[in-house]
Amino acid sequence: MSEQRTAVVAGSTQVLAHVPGLARHGSKPARELPRHPDVSEKFLASLRSYDDAVAYAPHQAYVGAVHPRAMGERPWWGRSGNASRLGPRGEIVPDLEFLGLLVAVDRFDLITLSPDVADEAAAALATHPLAKHLDIDRIDKAKGDVAAVLLRPGSMPLHLGATRLGGAITAAHEEDEALTAAVLLDNLASKATATLSLLHLLHNGGIDPASIDFVIGCGEEAIGDRYQRGGGNMAKAVAEVAGLSEASGMDVKNFCAAPAPALVTAAAMVSAGLFDRVAVIAGGSMAKLGMKFQGHLKHDMPVMEDVLGGAAALVQADDGVSPRIRLDSVGRHRVGMGGSNPAIMEALAVEPLRRLGIPMAAVDDYATELHNPEITEPQGSGDVPARNYKTIAALAAQAGEIERADIAAFAAEHGMPGFAPTQGHLASSLCYLPHAVDRLTTGGANKVLLLAKGSLFLGRMSQLSDGMSVLLERNGKGN
Amino acid sequence: MGVLEGKKIVALGERDGVSGPAIAACMEAAGATVVFTATECFV
Numbered sequence: 001m002s003e004q005r006t007a008v009v010a011g012s013t014q015v016l017a018h019v020p021g022l023a024r025h026g027s028k029p030a031r032e033l034p035r036h037p038d039v040s041e042k043f044l045a046s047l048r049s050y051d052d053a054v055a056y057a058p059h060q061a062y063v064g065a066v067h068p069r070a071m072g073e074r075p076w077w078g079r080s081g082n083a084s085r086l087g088p089r090g091e092i093v094p095d096l097e098f099l100g101l102l103v104a105v106d107r108f109d110l111i112t113l114s115p116d117v118a119d120e121a122a123a124a125l126a127t128h129p130l131a132k133h134l135d136i137d138r139i140d141k142a143k144g145d146v147a148a149v150l151l152r153p154g155s156m157p158l159h160l161g162a163t164r165l166g167g168a169i170t171a172a173h174e175e176d177e178a179l180t181a182a183v184l185l186d187n188l189a190s191k192a193t194a195t196l197s198l199l200h201l202l203h204n205g206g207i208d209p210a211s212i213d214f215v216i217g218c219g220e221e222a223i224g225d226r227y228q229r230g231g232g233n234m235a236k237a238v239a240e241v242a243g244l245s246e247a248s249g250m251d252v253k254n255f256c257a258a259p260a261p262a263l264v265t266a267a268a269m270v271s272a273g274l275f276d277r278v279a280v281i282a283g284g285s286m287a288k289l290g291m292k293f294q295g296h297l298k299h300d301m302p303v304m305e306d307v308l309g310g311a312a313a314l315v316q317a318d319d320g321v322s323p324r325i326r327l328d329s330v331g332r333h334r335v336g337m338g339g340s341n342p343a344i345m346e347a348l349a350v351e352p353l354r355r356l357g358i359p360m361a362a363v364d365d366y367a368t369e370l371h372n373p374e375i376t377e378p379q380g381s382g383d384v385p386a387r388n389y390k391t392i393a394a395l396a397a398q399a400g401e402i403e404r405a406d407i408a409a410f411a412a413e414h415g416m417p418g419f420a421p422t423q424g425h426l427a428s429s430l431c432y433l434p435h436a437v438d439r440l441t442t443g444g445a446n447k448v449l450l451l452a453k454g455s456l457f458l459g460r461m462s463q464l465s466d467g468m469s470v471l472l473e474r475n476g477k478g479n
Numbered sequence: 480m481g482v483l484e485g486k487k488i489v490a491l492g493e494r495d496g497v498s499g500p501a502i503a504a505c506m507e508a509a510g511a512t513v514v515f516t517a518t519e520c521f522v
Contacts, residue, residue, distance in 0.1 A: 339498040339518070371522045381521040387495050422522055455494050455520035463500050463518060 007267035008322035008475065011207070011314040012433040013200040014062055014090040016307040016421070017098040017193055017284065018054075020047035021159030021166070023306045025185060026289030043293060044162040048302040050094045055081040058372045058419035059307065064089025064434040068370070068416040076374055077301060086129075089434035090200050092307075095160050099167055100125045101192040102158075103142045104135045105241045110184055112144040113167040117160065130199045133243060142167075156181040176226045183222075190221040190283030191237055193310030198242045198281050201312040212314075213275035215239045215249035218262035219282040220425050238281055247279070256369070256424030257454030258282075259311075260468035263430075266315040267325040267470075277316045282430065284308025285423040292422065295379030304375045309426040313433055321475055323440035323448070329356055329471035331451075339457075339464050345391045348451045348469035350399060356471075360396040363414060363471070364445035367432035368392070369453060370418040384427075388451075389415035428452040436472055446474045481510020492518040 024033055024043070033040040053059060057071040057079070065087035085092045093101070100121030103111050113121065122139040125131055146168045149155050154171035169188075172179040194217070202209055217235035224231030235249030252262040259282060266278035286308065293303050318324065331352035337343045353360055366389065373383040389411035396402045402410050420427035429450040439445035453467040488511040492499030499518040506513055 338501075340501055341495050341497075369522070376522055384495060384522050424520075424522065427522070453494070455518075457494075457499075457518045458520055463498070463516075465494055465498075465518075 005271050005273060006318040007270040007315050007325045007327070008318050009313055009325060009433065009437055009472065010316045010319060010322045011201050011205040012089065012437045013197050013204055013312050014064065014431065014434055015193055015196045015200060015310040016059055016062055016090075016092045017095070017101075017189075017310070018050050018092060018307050019095050019098055019289070020303070020306045021095050021161050021164070022189070022286065023047065023289045023293075023303055024159070025156065025182065025286060026291060026305065027287040029290040029293060030182075032294070039297070042297055043290070043303060046297055046302050047162050048304075048306050052080070052302070053307060054085050054092050055079060055083045058374070059092055060087065061419040062309065062421070062431060063087030063091060064438070067435055068419045071417060071419065074374060077304065089204070090197065093196065096121050096166075097124050097128065098192065099158060099160065100136070100139050101134070101196060102188050103139045105191045105195055106138065106142070106188055108172060109142070110172060110188070111142055111158070111167055111169050112146055112149045113139065113142045114146045114165065115143045117166040118143045130196070130203060133199050135241070154181055156185060178225045178229045186286040187221045187223050187234070189286045189308055190219045191234060191241070192283065193308050194219060194234065194238045194281040194283035194312065195241050197310035197312035198238060198279060201279065201314055202242070205314065207314065209243045210246045212239075212244050212247045212277045212279050214269060214278045215244065215247050216262045216266050216278060216280050217249065217251040217282065218258035218280060218425060218430075219251075220285045220287070220423065221283065234283070235281060244279070254466055255454030255456055255458065256428040257452040257466050257468055258425050259428060259430035260450060260452035260470060263313065263315065263325065263450070264327065264330055264468065264470050267327055270315055270317055271327055277314065280313045280315060282311045282425055284310055284426070288421070288423045292375060292379035292381070299378045301378060305422055307421050309421050309423050309431070311426060311430050311433070318475070321441065323437055323472040324475055326471040326473055329353075329469075331469035333465065333467040335464065342391055342395065344453060344465055344467050345388070345395055345451075348467050349392050349449065350395050352469060352471065353449075354399075358447070360392075360399070360401045361410070361414070363447045363449045365416065365432070365436065365439060365448045366392055366414050366451065367429040367436060367448060368451045369428050370416070370420045370431055371422055371427045372418045372420060375422050383418070385415060385418040386411070428454070440472055440474045448472045481508065484510035486511045488513045490516045492516075494518055494520045
């Protein structure tokens with residue numbers, strides 16, 4: 001039997017797709033807007049411009065251009081700037097190109113684009129740095145009579161901004177509730193954002209697509225048909241369109257916590273010698289678009305949930321440079337621990353470090369649920385990361401590792417402001433991975449703890465939550 | 480006799496705060512009848 005190997009995170013990328021025209025199809029707007037024409041009018045008048053979305057500090061943090069602690073004072077919205085769509089770890093894609101991307105990954109010709117939009121999208125994507133990896137020819141073939149498609153039962157419009165009709169998506173079956181246009185749009189949007197993230201990962205690292213053995217998906221979508229609604233394997237679908245000819249894949253499901261077990265599973269596969277290179281991918285969640293729009297409109301803010309996120313990470317055998325994944329550090333929320341937030345944090349942040357003899361203050365950054373508070377607070381959901389950091393610091397004080405008077409300072413020094421869109425799996429520590437890689441290689445950190453939580457109770461099979469944590473460490477001699 | 484004896488309680492918990500079953504347990508200890516328990520996630 002071969003010796004166990006150390007697994008590392010060799011790269012991490014993230015993308016955002018700015019899709020104000022699709023925000024109306026988020027779960028909340030799709031329910032509220034048809035019932036309230038006046039609200040619908042205000043919603044459409046409150047969509048953010050692409051330039052504003054690019055300039056938005058949390059978006060720049062998401063694509064790695066600025067560390068979340070350097071986003072400056074709030075409010076972040078309403079600021080203009082000359083920020084770039086391309087960040088060091090990804091990009092922010094405009095809606096026109098995203099419609100083209102949806103078509104490029106649509107293997108069942110579900111989407112029809114109006115000819116003018118198809119031409120514009122194809123021309124824009126032709127100049128994209130990753131153009132040669134995109135199936136742009138499909139966009140021309142998707143041209144058609146959008147108005148005629150919309151007359152078919154169950155089809156849905158695809159808008160650019162508030163009013164421009166760019167295309168339509170059809171259901172894949174007349175009666176199957178798992179193959180409605182809305183479900184398929186959810187899944188294609190997730191596939192497109194995950195694919196673009198993966199292409200950036202390959203491009204940034206100069207990685208041969210054929211060198212990746214396996215892909216693990218950890219997004220929020222449910223792919224299937226009426227006989228198996230959560231059949232899955234977005235991972236392999238993404239591997240196919242990204243040209244990973246030697247890879248297979250599978251998905252890990254665990255509500256918002258899924259990325260942590262996905263990363264741990266990837267590391268375990270590499271560590272065991274099963275595979276040399278495993279990619280972890282996640283796409284964005286259509287359902288979460290506009291989820292808290294009522295709070296934003298009430299406070300005269302734009303519709304803030306107008307982006308779909310995506311993420312990709314490469315896990316491979318130790319290269320002597322990249323951050324190590326400490327499999328001996330994995331924390332899990334056991335059934336018998338109870339469902340309170342302190343109990344979960346005890347399981348994820350306190351117990352694993354105690355087990356390894358690592359003081360809590362020796363962890364430079366705790367990456368917990370990093371939901372952007374500027375999105376959650378107007379709707380009354382509070383500052384989620386701040387609450388989590390307060391709990392972690394309080395547990396450190398309870399354990400006698402810091403003084404009670406130092407709780408606020410601990411939270412400020414080892415925590416950070418939330419910057420992720422409210423797409424739970426991306427916010428749940430995964431969004432920090434590009435920064436963690438930077439901080440643990442060229443930056444000044446030695447240890448980063450990723451903590452992910454998931455709300456199992458939402459599915460009504462258990463009253464429990466779940467969570468998993470894993471420690472990343474700087475590589476190199478002496479560590 | 481508990482301070483909530485004879486009262487009917489709906490226990491709505493929050494994932495990052497106090498869970499529904501935890502609230503329900505406290506309410507029952509105080510003599511209430513819990514008619515519905517749920518925990519929700521607000522992000």
